[in-house]
Amino acid sequence: MNFRQGDVLVFQIKKPKNKSVSSYGFKHKPSGVIIEGEITGHLHAVTNGKLFEKDNKLVVQADKGCQLTHPEHDNIPLPQGTYEIKIQEEYDDSNPTMKSKVKD
Amino acid sequence: MMFNSFYGNRNFTNDTHIENGKITIKEKGFKEIVTIVDRQVTELKIIKNGKFTYWIKYGEFEKERKNGITHKILRFKNTTGKGKDGLCIRKDFKLEGYKGTCYTFFANGRLMWQKFVYPNGKVAYYARSNAKEIIAVRPDGTPLFRFEGEKFNFKGNGYGEPLIYNEGMYNSWTQAQKWNLSKTKCAYTFYDKRGRAKNKGQYENNQRIGEWTENYKTYFFISGVKVNKKLFEMPSDKVDPYRVLREPNAQARSMLLKKIGYERVVKKCKGVVIHVDKKRKNSLIDFPMKTDEKHYRMNDQYTKEEDEYDQCHLRILQVTCTSTKSKHFIRVPALPDWNTSEKARQGTFNGYDKDAKNINFERET
Numbered sequence: 089m090n091f092r093q094g095d096v097l098v099f100q101i102k103k104p105k106n107k108s109v110s111s112y113g114f115k116h117k118p119s120g121v122i123i124e125g126e127i128t129g130h131l132h133a134v135t136n137g138k139l140f141e142k143d144n145k146l147v148v149q150a151d152k153g154c155q156l157t158h159p160e161h162d163n164i165p166l167p168q169g170t171y172e173i174k175i176q177e178e179y180d181d182s183n184p185t186m187k188s189k190v191k192d
Numbered sequence: 193m194m195f196n197s198f199y200g201n202r203n204f205t206n207d208t209h210i211e212n213g214k215i216t217i218k219e220k221g222f223k224e225i226v227t228i229v230d231r232q233v234t235e236l237k238i239i240k241n242g243k244f245t246y247w248i249k250y251g252e253f254e255k256e257r258k259n260g261i262t263h264k265i266l267r268f269k270n271t272t273g274k275g276k277d278g279l280c281i282r283k284d285f286k287l288e289g290y291k292g293t294c295y296t297f298f299a300n301g302r303l304m305w306q307k308f309v310y311p312n313g314k315v316a317y318y319a320r321s322n323a324k325e326i327i328a329v330r331p332d333g334t335p336l337f338r339f340e341g342e343k344f345n346f347k348g349n350g351y352g353e354p355l356i357y358n359e360g361m362y363n364s365w366t367q368a369q370k371w372n373l374s375k376t377k378c379a380y381t382f383y384d385k386r387g388r389a390k391n392k393g394q395y396e397n398n399q400r401i402g403e404w405t406e407n408y409k410t411y412f413f414i415s416g417v418k419v420n421k422k423l424f425e426m427p428s429d430k431v432d433p434y435r436v437l438r439e440p441n442a443q444a445r446s447m448l449l450k451k452i453g454y455e456r457v458v459k460k461c462k463g464v465v466i467h468v469d470k471k472r473k474n475s476l477i478d479f480p481m482k483t484d485e486k487h488y489r490m491n492d493q494y495t496k497e498e499d500e501y502d503q504c505h506l507r508i509l510q511v512t513c514t515s516t517k518s519k520h521f522i523r524v525p526a527l528p529d530w531n532t533s534e535k536a537r538q539g540t541f542n543g544y545d546k547d548a549k550n551i552n553f554e555r556e557t
Contacts (some may be wrong), residue, residue, distance in 0.1 A: 092556040094513065095442070097541055099551075127417050127443045160398045160416060161515040162557040176540045178442075178523045181487050181502070187543055190522060192443035 095176040114140035146173040341378030417447035433460040469533035473512040
């Protein structure tokens with residue numbers, strides 16, 4: 089199950105039930121803030137769920153009632169589960185990787 | 193809910209062996225009395241330091257008291273004992289610092305109107321559910337605020353209360369956020385005691401637009417982006433359309449697109465629309481524009497001519513946000529594999545892997 093809120097992409101991933109996200113070396117991000125808009129300061133954030141980060145990779149452990157929030161976009165309820173979060177990318181030929189995250 | 197939690201906390205079930213009677217739980221300065229009739233909990237009272245703080249009579253009312261005085265009453269529908277019908281909620285609170293009582297009237301569970309009355313009998317505001325304007329006054333009759341909008345949101349504040357007023361939720365909230373205003377289209381003005389606009393602003397499609405005042409200071413917004421007065425007041429035909437293509441920030445690009453106009457940007461920058469996705473309101477446009485920066489090659493499989501075309505053109509995917517309805521420009525490769533709006537859109541999700549499977553989203557906002 090995948091979701092998109094603006095430039096934030098949410099992909100459901102499978103994780104063994106007996107292993108926690110932190111056991112893979114991910115650190116809990118208590119603020120729940122996925123990304124902050126450079127210009128508006130508006131936040132994409134997670135409520136009723138735990139956000140984890142490792143090497144710029146974001147994972148959400150969604151509990152009951154988990155939601156993806158943003159002031160300008162409709163909230164997205166996330167069913168219980170584990171999700172990987174990515175940011176939409178645009179083509180950038182000045183970058184050796186040929187892409188860069190969409191800045192907003 | 194209250195009864196379930198009562199039993200749940202004490203390992204009771206609804207099928208308790210108590211058929212009729214009262215259970216009293218006493219702790220220091222705290223007393224809880226539950227009345228049971230025919231194995232059904234009918235009443236619950238909570239008394240703290242000798243004063244009622246909470247009292248619910250199933251099918252009749254729910255009362256909350258502070259310092260022995262009732263400050264909120266919720267009445268249930270007479271005939272069924274469930275839901276709301278009639279003048280159901282009476283609650284005491286402060287409206288922008290002025291004490292008063294709020295009355296909320298329902299019809300078959302639907303909120304019909306709400307009014308706030310000061311102790312001197314003056315009505316602060318009377319808001320109908322289909323109102324397009326709400327005007328409020330202070331106890332002395334001077335204006336307090338004015339809302340205009342498509343509709344007002346009575347769905348409930350952060351505590352689940354059907355109030356358009358939200359004060360007390362978060363200290364960091366702006367004055368607009370204290371009110372359950374529908375951000376689809378609304379404007380608000382808060383007046384000081386001298387009748388001057390202290391705070392005012394307007395929303396369209398969840399974004400701040402136009403002139404805003406916060407603590408008498410004026411700001412300008414286009415598509416949710418704060419801009420300076422010069423740009424805000426500049427006629428759109430005076431703004432260089434190439435600014436849109438040079439702007440690295442997607443939100444700022446969107447703001448400039450709104451200011452200048454999408455059609456004008458495409459025309460003035462000699463854009464060629466190569467594909468339109470009518471369903472998603474997206475399009476793919478090639479702009480002849482040589483990039484000055486160092487150019488890396490996308491993939492060795494493209495011919496020299498294809499690569500040169502990519503170097504001399506900006507291929508832009510124009511997308512329309514479902515929430516804000518704003519148009520956004522996202523750069524995509526000007527190469528043969530990315531020649532439809534949907535293919536290019538998928539590229540923004542899969543890192544421009546042309547062999548990747550399409551990603552479908554359960555919900556996009």
